[in-house]
Amino acid sequence: MNKKRLQSEDTKKRVADAARGLFVKKGYKATSIEDIVSATGSSKGNIYYHFKSKEGLFLYLIDEWEQEWEQQWKEKESLYTTTTDKMYGVAEQMVLEDLNHPLTKSADEFFDNSEKPSDVEERITEMVKSHLTFYQALIQQGMDSGEFKHNDVEGLSIIFESLTMGLSQMSRKLNQKDALVLYRLAVNVFLNGITKNAT
């Protein structure tokens, strides 16, 4: 039970990769199972053999993506000394990872489909919460270290999350280079608003 299992995992990965690509490009709803079938050569039934449903496939990709993000961040975090640098680092990773890694589009799309209180919506809400917690800790850290002015930490974290959400939508048409410039400028504006020493 080896060659078979390996092959099976391979097809599962192939399906996941194709689906990811399509979701980035077209969004969740606009991507049909049929599209994935065409892209993989695999059959409909086989996709349902490997994944519970379309939604299940999507959730699988989200999890995968989140894990990778976390891992990459851990690798980078130690390289930054100041909180300021960390915030630039986050923005950079966002452009590098999130724009490549696709669910941005589908995720935003999902946000607006309150139709079904599906697992996915819960999942996304959960994701936003964890973002907020993350930013909150980061900003608090900056305040404690004296880099940032004291202010409403929770509010600022929401604002930063909002800013990045908006940026991810706006920069969809941009190439990576331009997006990077835009994100940097955004963090710049955000920091000079909360940093003690004016630039």
Place this chain on the structure above:
Amino acid sequence: MNKKRLQSEDTKKRVADAARGLFVKKGYKATSIEDIVSATGSSKGNIYYHFKSKEGLFLYLIDEWEQEWEQQWKEKESLYTTTTDKMYGVAEQMVLEDLNHPLTKSADEFFDNSEKPSDVEERITEMVKSHLTFYQALIQQGMDSGEFKHNDVEGLSIIFESLTMGLSQMSRKLNQKDALVLYRLAVNVFLNGITKNAT
């Protein structure tokens, strides 16, 4: 030909209002013609008699909304003296109007449906462009008057648009009061990042 025409216009308005309410609440895709039928008591056919299509109905609402926004802004603009005040004013109107007035949700949703290069997508792109032009002029004005530091005007306008796009998504669950606080804080952060005199 009067009573009839008035009645007709009335039903058209009733349909539009109901559709607006549903689009805000559920988003564009999640709102079916059937939903609008249920909400109005009008028949499917009648909706198609008054509006070309679901998309046409949506576009109608967008136009209506944009006109109202512009009008309300004109009434307020003269009340603000500094550009700073104007920006707060814009934010305030956004919360007061945009959150009430609904298409926010559906509009964002549309952004992610690149499936069809439909009129609507073009329309929304156009809207974003006009926003950017507006913010650009406002920010330029602030720079000229000496209120703002000199900086990349286009970039800053994109950032402000992004920020507000993100805020509109994040504040969906908030009540008007809390949203207002959040938006004010956001503009505060944005301005203290580009205003010469630190707070």
Place this chain on the structure above:
DNA sequence: ATATATACTGAACATTCATTCAGTATCGTA
């Protein structure tokens, strides 16, 4: 070599939804 679990196929099914259209009702007007 045979049996069995695993991997896979694709036609059929079920549902949702926008849109159409042939027909009916209502109102203004000649």
Place this chain on the structure above:
DNA sequence: TACGATACTGAATGAATGTTCAGTATATAT
């Protein structure tokens, strides 16, 4: 009053799409 236009009805259509399932192939274990 009768005719014509305008306003409205709702069943039927058609297309898209997620999901199921009975059946087939393949590889591993006995």
